[in-house]
Amino acid sequence: MLTLDEIADELCRRLINIFRRDADGRRPVFGGYGKFQKDPNFKDYILFHEYFHGDNGRGCGASHQTGWTGLVANLIDQLVEERRMATAPPARMEQHEPATVSEEIRDH
DSSP states (O other): OOOHHHHHHHHHHHHHHTTSOOTTSOOGGGTTOHHHHHOTTTTTOOOOOSEEOTTTOOEESOSSOOTGGGGHHHHHHHHHHHHHHHHSOOOOOOOOOOOOOOHHHHTO
């Protein structure tokens, strides 16, 4: 059984994968549109659609309304940060001498 956090991460990954290239270099969001899949002038310009086809991820509806799908950038950033934190070495606390108040500050 998955936790709510794991479910949220899985939904995030699925949404991001709509925009990622597969092994053949095709992005599901572009569906069967060859110009967007292969043309160097278009293939890296990602359109954010109103909604997506549930079976293949093809973008549907208006592509000029970036609305909620614009959050994909935030989701990518969130996953990268979580991965970075998970692989970072634990922080080490250094031993310092106890802090003291300088005479100038203490006397005022």
